[in-house]
Amino acid sequence: MKNLFEKSCEHTQKSLHLPVSDKAAMRVELIKYLEKNPIRRGFFSRFTVLAKGISYITKPVPVFALLLALSMGVGTTYASESALPGDVLYPVKIYVTEEIRGIVAITPEESAQWEVERAKRRLDEASKLVARGTYNAELRAGLETNFTESVDRAQKRILVLTSSGNDDAAFEMSSRFESALRAHQEIFNRLHEKELHAAKKMEKSATEDLLKVVDKQLENAHTIRVTFETKRVDRNRVSVEKKLSQLRNELASVRAFVSSRAPVLSVQSNARVETSIETANRLLDEAQATMKAGDLAQAFITLQSAGRELTQSRMLAQSLVELSIDEPREQEREEKAESRSEKREEIRRDREDINQDQTEKNKKQQIEAVGRKSLEMRIPGEVRIKIGR
Amino acid sequence: MPVNEEKKHQEFLKAYDEFADAIYRHCFFRVSDAARAQELTQDTFMRAWDSISRGKVVENIRAFLYRIANNLIIDEYKKKKTASLDELVEDGFQPQAEASDWNDLLDAKQLVKCLDSVEEPYRTAVVLRYLDGFSPKEIAATMKVSANVVSVRITRGLEKLRQLFPSL
Numbered sequence: 001m002k003n004l005f006e007k008s009c010e011h012t013q014k015s016l017h018l019p020v021s022d023k024a025a026m027r028v029e030l031i032k033y034l035e036k037n038p039i040r041r042g043f044f045s046r047f048t049v050l051a052k053g054i055s056y057i058t059k060p061v062p063v064f065a066l067l068l069a070l071s072m073g074v075g076t077t078y079a080s081e082s083a084l085p086g087d088v089l090y091p092v093k094i095y096v097t098e099e100i101r102g103i104v105a106i107t108p109e110e111s112a113q114w115e116v117e118r119a120k121r122r123l124d125e126a127s128k129l130v131a132r133g134t135y136n137a138e139l140r141a142g143l144e145t146n147f148t149e150s151v152d153r154a155q156k157r158i159l160v161l162t163s164s165g166n167d168d169a170a171f172e173m174s175s176r177f178e179s180a181l182r183a184h185q186e187i188f189n190r191l192h193e194k195e196l197h198a199a200k201k202m203e204k205s206a207t208e209d210l211l212k213v214v215d216k217q218l219e220n221a222h223t224i225r226v227t228f229e230t231k232r233v234d235r236n237r238v239s240v241e242k243k244l245s246q247l248r249n250e251l252a253s254v255r256a257f258v259s260s261r262a263p264v265l266s267v268q269s270n271a272r273v274e275t276s277i278e279t280a281n282r283l284l285d286e287a288q289a290t291m292k293a294g295d296l297a298q299a300f301i302t303l304q305s306a307g308r309e310l311t312q313s314r315m316l317a318q319s320l321v322e323l324s325i326d327e328p329r330e331q332e333r334e335e336k337a338e339s340r341s342e343k344r345e346e347i348r349r350d351r352e353d354i355n356q357d358q359t360e361k362n363k364k365q366q367i368e369a370v371g372r373k374s375l376e377m378r379i380p381g382e383v384r385i386k387i388g389r
Numbered sequence: 390m391p392v393n394e395e396k397k398h399q400e401f402l403k404a405y406d407e408f409a410d411a412i413y414r415h416c417f418f419r420v421s422d423a424a425r426a427q428e429l430t431q432d433t434f435m436r437a438w439d440s441i442s443r444g445k446v447v448e449n450i451r452a453f454l455y456r457i458a459n460n461l462i463i464d465e466y467k468k469k470k471t472a473s474l475d476e477l478v479e480d481g482f483q484p485q486a487e488a489s490d491w492n493d494l495l496d497a498k499q500l501v502k503c504l505d506s507v508e509e510p511y512r513t514a515v516v517l518r519y520l521d522g523f524s525p526k527e528i529a530a531t532m533k534v535s536a537n538v539v540s541v542r543i544t545r546g547l548e549k550l551r552q553l554f555p556s557l
Binding site for chain 1: 406409430439443500545
């Protein structure tokens with residue numbers, strides 16, 4: 001039965017359209033727009049191919065990377081710094097700017113430091129993508145490969161340092177890397193929790209896989225650290241005292257950093273980071289006592305622990321803010337809350353409608369089953385599903 | 390211009406020729422304003438080109454365009470939440486008063502005024518179904534909700550319409 005509404009709609013479908021002259025004018029404008037915004041391929045197509053097949057294609061020779069960077073100019077390389085996998089400039093970041101920084105790191109120490117930095121970057125990128133909800137299988141493969149490669153390279157460089165006798169630098173580096181891993185482990189755990197609470201789940205939980213990768217590397221890093229720690233080295237008092245005062249300064253700066261971010265973090269997160277800082281403080285006091293007692297080697301090890309704790313708290317605070325894992329910032333809070341409650345309202349209404357529909361269908365069925373007799377009807381209770389807290 | 394690029398332009402313009410009217414119609418029945426609907430149509434195509442020129446591979450251009458238009462319309466709603474009611478009153482068109490006189494087909498203007506009184510998300514579902522001619526399955530795929538939800542929304546939307554305008 002085609003009612004008036006349906007018939008009117010059908011008629012309108014055929015009769016309502018853009019005025020012919022307007023449509024033509026708009027077309028002309030559109031053509032101008034197409035000319036002004038050409039297809040962005042050409043130069044980057046090679047990189048796009050490379051980015052997709054990261055594990056299969058050998059990386060370009062460093063010299064090539066340098067030449068490219070020079071020809072592209074400072075702007076592009078600078079802009080690529082914040083690129084994430086999937087962005088157009090991401091290949092530039094990986095194959096150009098990072099390669100160059102690798103070349104520029106001349107000493108084995110700088111080299112190792114840079115590889116650690118690279119590995120940290122991969123973790124950072126992964127956590128940003130997960131927080132956004134865009135961490136899909138394709139990106140995952142590339143990122144994780146890059147990450148493990150960076151870690152391997154970092155470890156090799158650290159070994160080079162130890163074999164050349166520079167144990168301290170090696171120890172320092174692997175220590176810092178371990179704390180970066182721990183900080184990310186915590187972040188990924190939080191993201192994982194969020195994922196579990198969210199209505200939609202990403203295919204094959206991205207965070208679970210990430211956690212596995214990080215856990216494995218953490219184990220390695222831990223093993224390496226313990227190896228260093230068991231190598232008792234004769235330390236001189238001056239260097240240990242110097243490290244202690246360095247770390248006290250670092251503590252103060254991390255405290256300042258965290259208190260500047262405090263308004264943006266939740267009570268829980270603030271407490272968490274504070275606890276970390278307190279632990280570091282306690283360790284520093286402990287190290288001082290151990291030093292006074294004459295065990296310089298142990299004091300040094302304790303100082304390393306304190307350093308790790310501080311790095312962790314700084315990275316944690318930074319990531320929590322950057323990724324908005326915590327409570328959203330003031331400006332975004334309202335918008336997010338609004339759209340979230342709108343979505344919830346939508347879902348609730350749909351469920352209600354479907355339930356009502358079901359109830360009505362049941363009613364009809366019951367009536368039919370009983371026949372036209374006027375018996376007492378049992379109407380099934382309404383089922384309400386509450387969504388949200 | 391390289392041949393490949395020229396070809397892409399032609400393909401895109403072909404999509405414009407084919408779907409501009411449909412997008413315009415959809416926008417019109419959602420925002421109740423012909424001029425604004427035209428602007429939104431233009432914006433929709435420009436945004437679509439932005440994505441395509443950056444390498445986005447689009448399998449179903451029609452669905453893609455509708456999705457973009459839908460997002461633009463949602464932004465539109467956020468901007469003018471209170472304006473539409475005033476507009477209705479100003480126009481002097483009182484749908485309820487005239488409802489019983491309808492025998493002939495309603496024109497676009499009358500239809501849009503009727504639809505104005507149907508709240509979201511039912512309105513959009515009805516528009517997509519009866520004015521854009523999508524099947525419930527297609528709507529589900531385009532708007533990324535389940536087909537069940539779509540059917541229910543359409544039913545509810547029609548019910549609301551009939552409540553207010555029994556002769557429909």
